[in-house]
Amino acid sequence: MTSAPAYNSGSGWNALLPPRIARTEAPAERGFPAIVIGAGFTGLATARRLAELRPNDQVVLIDASVMGEGASGRNSGYLLINPGEPSANAANFADDWANRQFSLARAGFEILQKQVRRYNIGCDWNDAPVAVTAAATPNVEKSARKTREQYVKWGLAPDEYDQSALHRLTGTDYYRYGLDSLTRALVQPAALHRGLADVLPDNVRLLEETTVFEIGEKAPFSIRTSRGDFSTGRVFLTNNLHARALGFGGSRMVGIYTYGAFTPELDDHDLMGLGTEADWGILPAHRMGTTLRKVGRRLLIRSGDSYEHENDPEAVRQMLHTLYRNRFPHLRNDELEFVWGGLTAVSHNGGFIFGEMRPGVFVSAGCGGAGVVRGSIHGELLAELACGEHSKLLENRLRMKGPNWLPPEPLRGFGAKIQIRFEQWQAGRER
Numbered sequence: 001m002t003s004a005p006a007y008n009s010g011s012g013w014n015a016l017l018p019p020r021i022a023r024t025e026a027p028a029e030r031g032f033p034a035i036v037i038g039a040g041f042t043g044l045a046t047a048r049r050l051a052e053l054r055p056n057d058q059v060v061l062i063d064a065s066v067m068g069e070g071a072s073g074r075n076s077g078y079l080l081i082n083p084g085e086p087s088a089n090a091a092n093f094a095d096d097w098a099n100r101q102f103s104l105a106r107a108g109f110e111i112l113q114k115q116v117r118r119y120n121i122g123c124d125w126n127d128a129p130v131a132v133t134a135a136a137t138p139n140v141e142k143s144a145r146k147t148r149e150q151y152v153k154w155g156l157a158p159d160e161y162d163q164s165a166l167h168r169l170t171g172t173d174y175y176r177y178g179l180d181s182l183t184r185a186l187v188q189p190a191a192l193h194r195g196l197a198d199v200l201p202d203n204v205r206l207l208e209e210t211t212v213f214e215i216g217e218k219a220p221f222s223i224r225t226s227r228g229d230f231s232t233g234r235v236f237l238t239n240n241l242h243a244r245a246l247g248f249g250g251s252r253m254v255g256i257y258t259y260g261a262f263t264p265e266l267d268d269h270d271l272m273g274l275g276t277e278a279d280w281g282i283l284p285a286h287r288m289g290t291t292l293r294k295v296g297r298r299l300l301i302r303s304g305d306s307y308e309h310e311n312d313p314e315a316v317r318q319m320l321h322t323l324y325r326n327r328f329p330h331l332r333n334d335e336l337e338f339v340w341g342g343l344t345a346v347s348h349n350g351g352f353i354f355g356e357m358r359p360g361v362f363v364s365a366g367c368g369g370a371g372v373v374r375g376s377i378h379g380e381l382l383a384e385l386a387c388g389e390h391s392k393l394l395e396n397r398l399r400m401k402g403p404n405w406l407p408p409e410p411l412r413g414f415g416a417k418i419q420i421r422f423e424q425w426q427a428g429r430e431r
């Protein structure tokens with residue numbers, strides 16, 4: 001595997017923002033008390049919290065990419081507090097697991113909310129979103145209703161939507177049932193990601209477009225990068241799936257690509273065919289389903305899953321175009337303006353890697369498909385763990401199960417591809 005993600009095309013969200021000048025000037029000094037590898041939402045939170053807890057220490061935060069271009073700037077911008085993946089059927093979750101996930105996700109949301117308010121980060125933050133988990137088929141409607149029953153049991157009562165309410169909201173009659181998705185905010189993810197990177201404390205040194213190839217076995221750790229070697233007493237791996245390339249999580253996480261696209265800005269006629277709200281969101285009630293968002297004058301569509309390999313951009317465009325047309329045959333627009341892929345790290349049981357994996361090596365990796373809030377809280381907790389802080393949340397997190405062991409290749413890939421194909425077939429019209 002490569003040392004860091006390399007995508008076929010840029011993030012559509014990032015393309016909508018002014019160009020960014022990456023911070024690439026490596027410090028002359030080479031030894032630091034802490035080095036954080038990977039500056040997605042997880043790494044940003046780790047570096048910020050370390051800097052707060054140790055204000056006299058310099059923290060170096062290294063990313064192979066430019067802020068806004070990694071998975072943290074390629075996602076669909078849902079800040080969810082639900083206990084599973086965006087589309088998961090929560091009906092089978094144990095109460096204990098769900099409670100812990102809820103409290104982590106809520107804390108992650110609050111971290112982001114506080115930063116956005118404090119620094120006035122411009123990221124189209126909408127914390128009164130109409131965002132619905134919707135089903136298009138009778139079977140998936142049944143499981144969505146069961147999920148709602150479970151939420152009610154946990155003291156939540158998500159609003160329900162019937163077909164005509166969903167039609168009014170989105171302009172399509174594709175969906176037959178929906179429930180509030182427990183999305184606490186919708187954002188422009190690349191703007192949020194860049195914004196957080198730009199307000200890091202003064203004692204964090206961000207280094208973009210710098211790939212880490214190798215870390216030493218023990219402290220002081222040598223860190224071999226594309227801009228020379230560094231050394232540190234403590235290293236933090238927050239580079240998600242690519243922690244594998246640095247020796248962690250290889251038998252616990254797999255890489256799943258999923259794909260997003262925007263329509264061009266729609267004309268007034270087409271906008272009238274997209275319902276009454278200025279912005280709305282639809283999450284799939286089946287995990288192989290499709291995410292939609294109305295974002296200003298554009299429609300976002302996200303779908304597709306491929307194992308460890310990014311599909312050809314033209315095939316992706318066709319796939320997303322078909323799914324878009326299936327839902328919005330009444331729109332005149334027939335084009336997609338940006339198409340991109342993004343990598344998620346997934347485990348078999350939904351658990352992810354968290355903790356001090358070797359003396360001085362702290363890892364948080366594998367947040368799956370809902371890592372904006374979860375990455376933010378895990379990043380912060382990782383810093384707290386390393387600094388000897390105590391909290392109920394951290395204790396709870398340390399008690400949660402990590403990811404299951406996975407069989408080696410080629411068995412693993414064979415099994416994963418069969419499962420993806422089967423679930424895609426099973427999803428039918430939900431795709």
Ligand SMILES: Cc1cc2nc3c(=O)[nH]c(=O)nc-3n(C[C@H](O)[C@H](O)[C@H](O)COP(=O)(O)OP(=O)(O)OC[C@H]3O[C@@H](n4cnc5c(N)ncnc54)[C@H](O)[C@@H]3O)c2cc1C
Nearest residue numbers: 038040041042064070072075076078212242342370371372
């Ligand atoms: C299309 C799509 C839609 C999604 N929608 C949502 C959504 O709506 N809501 C949600 O919560 N989640 C969503 N997700 C998932 C979410 O984007 C991820 O869970 C989140 O980005 C994880 O954050 P992270 O910081 O842990 O990892 P990442 O964002 O993957 O960040 C890891 C960083 O590490 C860097 N890196 C990797 N290896 C190295 C190395 N060797 N050296 C230096 N740097 C390295 C990478 O460049 C990257 O910037 C979506 C994902 C995709 C792809």
